Amino acid sequence: MTVLHEVQDAGPAVEIVSRRDAIARGLRLYFTGVPCGRGHLSHRIVKNWACVECKKNWDAVDPKAKLRRKARYEADVDKNRESARSWARDNAQRVRANVAAWQELNRERLPGYQKNWRSKNGASVRAAAKRYAKKYPEKIRIKQANRRAKKRAALGSYTSSDVVEIRELQRGRCAYCPTALDKFHIDHIIPLAKGGTNYRSNIQLLCQPCNNKKYSHDPIEFARSIGRLL
Numbered sequence: 462m463t464v465l466h467e468v469q470d471a472g473p474a475v476e477i478v479s480r481r482d483a484i485a486r487g488l489r490l491y492f493t494g495v496p497c498g499r500g501h502l503s504h505r506i507v508k509n510w511a512c513v514e515c516k517k518n519w520d521a522v523d524p525k526a527k528l529r530r531k532a533r534y535e536a537d538v539d540k541n542r543e544s545a546r547s548w549a550r551d552n553a554q555r556v557r558a559n560v561a562a563w564q565e566l567n568r569e570r571l572p573g574y575q576k577n578w579r580s581k582n583g584a585s586v587r588a589a590a591k592r593y594a595k596k597y598p599e600k601i602r603i604k605q606a607n608r609r610a611k612k613r614a615a616l617g618s619y620t621s622s623d624v625v626e627i628r629e630l631q632r633g634r635c636a637y638c639p640t641a642l643d644k645f646h647i648d649h650i651i652p653l654a655k656g657g658t659n660y661r662s663n664i665q666l667l668c669q670p671c672n673n674k675k676y677s678h679d680p681i682e683f684a685r686s687i688g689r690l691l
């Protein structure tokens with residue numbers, strides 16, 4: 462039977478889910494419909510029976526608890542991140558169920574939440590990438606070396622006179638748009654990373670904007686999207 466209640470920590474109506482059912486369904490939260498000792502009609506946390514509203518107060522009472530957790534995590538980021546990832550891999554179904562449950566609880570807030578997360582974290586995601594590059598320069602170097610190795614390992618080669626001829630065949634314009642080529646990018650039609658060759662037949666010349674656009678797309682889909690059939 463589904464009983465609907467006004468709940469403090471969630472939207473207007475919530476289903477009664479016993480802790481046992483929540484465990485069976487892989488949920489992180491359950492809801493008994495019975496107020497906690499402090500009178501909150503709120504969700505409880507499966508792993509420690511705690512009331513969600515009370516837990517919010519803990520953070521208010523001990524604001525440094527969060528910082529201590531963060532410090533513990535950051536004391537060995539690599540190990541903690543790896544163990545979090547391997548837990549998530551082993552519990553993929555549970556993770557999905559929890560995400561779905563959270564989204565269900567926060568359905569109305571979701572679009573705003575996601576937009577807010579992006580605007581709040583876009584810069585820090587980029588900053589984190591920068592910090593990572595600074596902290597692990599050798600990993601970045603290996604990545605670049607692999608990319609170069611792939612490039613070197615690609616079959617074939619072309620000459621500068623090939624490029625001159627290709628430019629003439631393209632009538633001095635970008636292969637994708639009418640821009641006259643002054644500066645240009647030598648582009649592999651099928652990227653080397655996707656098994657393209659270094660032969661002249663796989664070379665085209667692009668203007669800077671088309672090169673940027675192509676870079677983030679599948680080459681064949683990109684060509685089709687601008688009306689070229691490959």
Ligand SMILES: [Zn+2]
Nearest residue numbers: 497501512515
């Ligand atoms: Zn409470």
Ligand SMILES: [Zn+2]
Nearest residue numbers: 635638668671
């Ligand atoms: Zn172009």
